[in-house]
Amino acid sequence: MLDVSRVQKELMECNRDKAISGVSIVLHDGGSDLSHLSGTITGPVGTPYEGGTFQIDISLPSGYPFEPPKMQFITKVWHPNISSQNGAICLDILKDQWSPALTLKTALLSLQALLSAPEPDDPQDAVVAQQYLREYPTFVATARYWTEVFAKRTSVGIEEKVQKLVEMGFSEDLVKNTLESVNGDENMALEKLCSG
Amino acid sequence: MADDDDFQSSSDLEGADCYFSDQDDVLEETVLQVLEDGREEDCHWSVSSVITKESLLAAQKEDLRKVMDLLALREQHARTLLIHYRWDVERIFELLEQKGKERLFSEAGVTTIQHKGLDLPDSSDPVECNVCFENVSRSTVTEMDCGHYYCNDCWTEHFIVKINEGQSRRIRCIAPKCNAVCDEAVVRNLVSARHPDIADRFDRFLLESYIEDNNKVKWCPSAPHCGNAIRVEGDIYCEVECACGLQFCFSCLSQAHSPCSCLMWELWTKKCHDESETVNWITVNTKPCPKCHKPVEKNGGCNLVACICGQAFCWLCGGATGRDHTWSSISGHSCGRFKEDQEKRTERARRDLYRYMHYHNRYKAHTDSLKQESNLKETIQGKISISENKESKIKDYAWVTNGLNRLFRSRRVLSYSYPFAFYMFGDELFKDEMTTEERELKQNLFEDQQQQLESNVEKLSMFLEKDFQDFSDDEVMDTMSHVINLSNVVDRLCKQMYQCIENDLLYPLQRATHNIAPYKSKGLERASELSLCWDSDQSMSVKTYPEDSYAQQNLTANGSGATLPGRHSVILHGSSSDESGCSSRKRARTDGLGGAARFDLNMPAEVVDKN
Numbered sequence: 112m113l114d115v116s117r118v119q120k121e122l123m124e125c126n127r128d129k130a131i132s133g134v135s136i137v138l139h140d141g142g143s144d145l146s147h148l149s150g151t152i153t154g155p156v157g158t159p160y161e162g163g164t165f166q167i168d169i170s171l172p173s174g175y176p177f178e179p180p181k182m183q184f185i186t187k188v189w190h191p192n193i194s195s196q197n198g199a200i201c202l203d204i205l206k207d208q209w210s211p212a213l214t215l216k217t218a219l220l221s222l223q224a225l226l227s228a229p230e231p232d233d234p235q236d237a238v239v240a241q242q243y244l245r246e247y248p249t250f251v252a253t254a255r256y257w258t259e260v261f262a263k264r265t266s267v268g269i270e271e272k273v274q275k276l277v278e279m280g281f282s283e284d285l286v287k288n289t290l291e292s293v294n295g296d297e298n299m300a301l302e303k304l305c306s307g
Numbered sequence: 308m309a310d311d312d313d314f315q316s317s318s319d320l321e322g323a324d325c326y327f328s329d330q331d332d333v334l335e336e337t338v339l340q341v342l343e344d345g346r347e348e349d350c351h352w353s354v355s356s357v358i359t360k361e362s363l364l365a366a367q368k369e370d371l372r373k374v375m376d377l378l379a380l381r382e383q384h385a386r387t388l389l390i391h392y393r394w395d396v397e398r399i400f401e402l403l404e405q406k407g408k409e410r411l412f413s414e415a416g417v418t419t420i421q422h423k424g425l426d427l428p429d430s431s432d433p434v435e436c437n438v439c440f441e442n443v444s445r446s447t448v449t450e451m452d453c454g455h456y457y458c459n460d461c462w463t464e465h466f467i468v469k470i471n472e473g474q475s476r477r478i479r480c481i482a483p484k485c486n487a488v489c490d491e492a493v494v495r496n497l498v499s500a501r502h503p504d505i506a507d508r509f510d511r512f513l514l515e516s517y518i519e520d521n522n523k524v525k526w527c528p529s530a531p532h533c534g535n536a537i538r539v540e541g542d543i544y545c546e547v548e549c550a551c552g553l554q555f556c557f558s559c560l561s562q563a564h565s566p567c568s569c570l571m572w573e574l575w576t577k578k579c580h581d582e583s584e585t586v587n588w589i590t591v592n593t594k595p596c597p598k599c600h601k602p603v604e605k606n607g608g609c610n611l612v613a614c615i616c617g618q619a620f621c622w623l624c625g626g627a628t629g630r631d632h633t634w635s636s637i638s639g640h641s642c643g644r645f646k647e648d649q650e651k652r653t654e655r656a657r658r659d660l661y662r663y664m665h666y667h668n669r670y671k672a673h674t675d676s677l678k679q680e681s682n683l684k685e686t687i688q689g690k691i692s693i694s695e696n697k698e699s700k701i702k703d704y705a706w707v708t709n710g711l712n713r714l715f716r717s718r719r720v721l722s723y724s725y726p727f728a729f730y731m732f733g734d735e736l737f738k739d740e741m742t743t744e745e746r747e748l749k750q751n752l753f754e755d756q757q758q759q760l761e762s763n764v765e766k767l768s769m770f771l772e773k774d775f776q777d778f779s780d781d782e783v784m785d786t787m788s789h790v791i792n793l794s795n796v797v798d799r800l801c802k803q804m805y806q807c808i809e810n811d812l813l814y815p816l817q818r819a820t821h822n823i824a825p826y827k828s829k830g831l832e833r834a835s836e837l838s839l840c841w842d843s844d845q846s847m848s849v850k851t852y853p854e855d856s857y858a859q860q861n862l863t864a865n866g867s868g869a870t871l872p873g874r875h876s877v878i879l880h881g882s883s884s885d886e887s888g889c890s891s892r893k894r895a896r897t898d899g900l901g902g903a904a905r906f907d908l909n910m911p912a913e914v915v916d917k918n
């Protein structure tokens with residue numbers, strides 16, 4: 112049922128200019144199933160997501176491209192239209208505004224655009240949306256922290272950082288709060304913990 | 308004795324609501340009545356008609372015709388427009404003035420300006436389809452009115468997905484952000500080439516849009532579905548009777564429930580359902596005798612019951628009453644009245660339950676009476692035939708059946724007046740709308756009327772239960788005059804109660820709007836056959852629209868009242884089959900999200916058996 116030839120063309124088309132577009136698609140887990148893909152987008156410059164690389168799980172229904180692809184963030188992200196729990200996305204073109212003339216690449220580019228311009232009035236994650244509207248600076252700090260912790264391949268996992276600092280004798284709650292306040296920078300957190 | 312009572316209450320009444328002196332002649336009285344009726348009908352004017360499977364096409368064509376003629380549109384564009392504006396022809400004409408043609412059309416997705424040929428290259432070279440990315444020959448590409456083109460395979464796939472999603476009525480162009488609705492002829496042609504069954508479904512969806520996307524037309528909620536829909540012109544807050552015999556509230560589709568508003572009725576049925584699960588008292592159909600405490604079952608319609616020990620008591624409150632002046636003591640005592648006894652019940656919850664039980668007991672008592680009295684119908688038919696065949700001057704017994712029908716209607720009003728009162732004078736809906744004093748005043752006013760109605764309904768029930776077939780002519784005459792008199796009194800009291808509800812109780816409310824379906828003295832009118840009124844001006848439409856052989860066949864079928872199964876299956880292809888009848892019922896329930904609960908919610912087990 113799935114239009115295999117179209118999907119193959121799409122993959123080729125998309126990956127040809129991935130260096131410029133910042134989006135790419137590969138088969139999920141290097142498998143051979145064309146209906147299960149894995150997309151990658153880079154965080155847009157000038158946003159709290161800058162510098163991050165975000166993984167998106169893509170599954171194509173048998174009716175694709177006449178039915179929209181299903182997309183979900185694998186990388187944890189702090190954004191009003193993306194669930195902080197499970198990565199579910201609220202975007203019209205992935206629902207009723209989908210058109211068979213759109214492609215996976217255009218969908219990923221739309222996700223990138225969504226990272227630049229959240230729509231808090233149509234939220235997926237109510238908590239994040241509230242914060243975005245009421246305490247914008249906190250929102251930016253949290254989003255940046257999450258990018259730092261979850262979307263940077265080089266960064267050490269948050270659990271490890273916490274573990275390390277707790278072993279130095281600070282309480283776990285205090286460590287977590289401090290880390291968050293300095294957007295996950297281990298050294299700054301240590302400095303702060305020692306001075307305060 | 309009882310007789311004095313009847314006339315007492317009826318003349319009391321007249322004295323109270325008109326300005327004439329005691330010596331009014333009957334004529335003035337009649338004039339007043341006519342004026343009253345006229346006024347009532349003015350503000351609650353509504354006419355209902357049945358749309359059967361067979362007349363659906365005709366009904367739809369009628370509206371399509373109007374729009375096509377006025378706006379010089381092709382049928383498919385008129386349909387798109389009508390679907391968008393919910394088949395409200397008047398609104399389309401209004402908006403035409405306000406917005407102008409162009410905006411009116413573009414908002415609905417109608418493309419009348421030709422964009423064709425703008426995008427599609429002129430040469431005969433193969434073109435690339437932007438969906439499958441294949442190069443295809445020009446002959447297998449279709450361009451829509453908006454100018455967007457794709458290969459036929461991709462269009463077909465798109466249409467099928469949309470039809471299966473239930474979006475037949477407005478299948479948009481494939482191009483992102485293009486608002487144009489696809490040409491229905493193209494959809495039909497391409498889809499039927501590959502899946503004739505899906506093309507049939509597409510046609511049926513377009514046809515049924517006249518019901519599904521139309522505020523003035525609704526499916527009859529009968530289960531199993533009778534296949535009919537009802538169209539209402541005028542006030543849509545009314546109660547209607549389908550050709551299948553089901554009476555229902557047009558606004559909320561549950562059983563007829565006036566003088567309750569739809570919201571009150573919804574809350575009430577929900578409450579009854581909830582309460583009956585926690586408290587088992589609803590199922591208790593017996594009451595202990597106040598003297599010997601044996602359980603006594605109620606078996607007549609009236610609310611005076613007698614135990615085998617000889618004790619008579621009032622079913623409503625369980626209090627002992629005398630046997631001699633039975634109904635006068637029922638009308639005299641104030642068991643229909645409820646006083647909140649603050650001292651004894653301080654707990655709020657307990658008091659609420661008690662209050663609910665008070666209203667529910669009375670509501671239940673009257674619906675039970677209604678059930679019992681329905682059985683009376685047959686018994687009374689038997690009595691009438693005996694009477695008609697016996698040696699007597701009296702041959703006309705229409706007064707019995709008339710009285711019985713009046714009894715049913717007023718009993719119905721009476722039972723629904725209890726949930727009404729429960730919400731009207733309770734805290735749930737109108738807490739801040741009235742001061743305590745106001746509420747008390749109004750409650751007294753209403754309960755006065757309710758009690759008068761109640762006592763007269765019981766009297767009417769009592770007279771109708773009499774074994775008049777064994778009476779002498781004089782006794783029959785006496786019974787007849789009581790029944791006729793009480794019928795009039797009861798009718799008048801019902802009218803008065805509705806007026807009180809509308810003018811004195813609901814009208815002054817600031818924040819809430821509750822529409823009550825009007826009271827009809829003669830009972831609900833059965834919806835008329837739609838095709839008949841359509842026939843009259845059809846001769847013209849058929850002439851101007853000769854290719855429409857369906858309508859013509861249909862016309863003949865309905866005009867003659869004959870059933871032409873072959874033709875009907877053409878008209879509503881698939882609709883007459885089991886599968887589709889089923890799916891249309893399913894859609895009626897699932898389409899308006901939350902509608903899934905509609906039937907269940909409106910018909911908790913204890914209400915469902917009301918008939």
Ligand SMILES: [Zn+2]
Nearest residue numbers: 436439458461
């Ligand atoms: Zn194609």
Ligand SMILES: [Zn+2]
Nearest residue numbers: 453455480485
């Ligand atoms: Zn288009």
Ligand SMILES: [Zn+2]
Nearest residue numbers: 527533549551
């Ligand atoms: Zn029906």
Ligand SMILES: [Zn+2]
Nearest residue numbers: 556558559569
């Ligand atoms: Zn209703």
Ligand SMILES: [Zn+2]
Nearest residue numbers: 596599614616
């Ligand atoms: Zn007894």
Ligand SMILES: [Zn+2]
Nearest residue numbers: 607609769772
């Ligand atoms: Zn009786």
Ligand SMILES: [Zn+2]
Nearest residue numbers: 621623624642
């Ligand atoms: Zn009583």
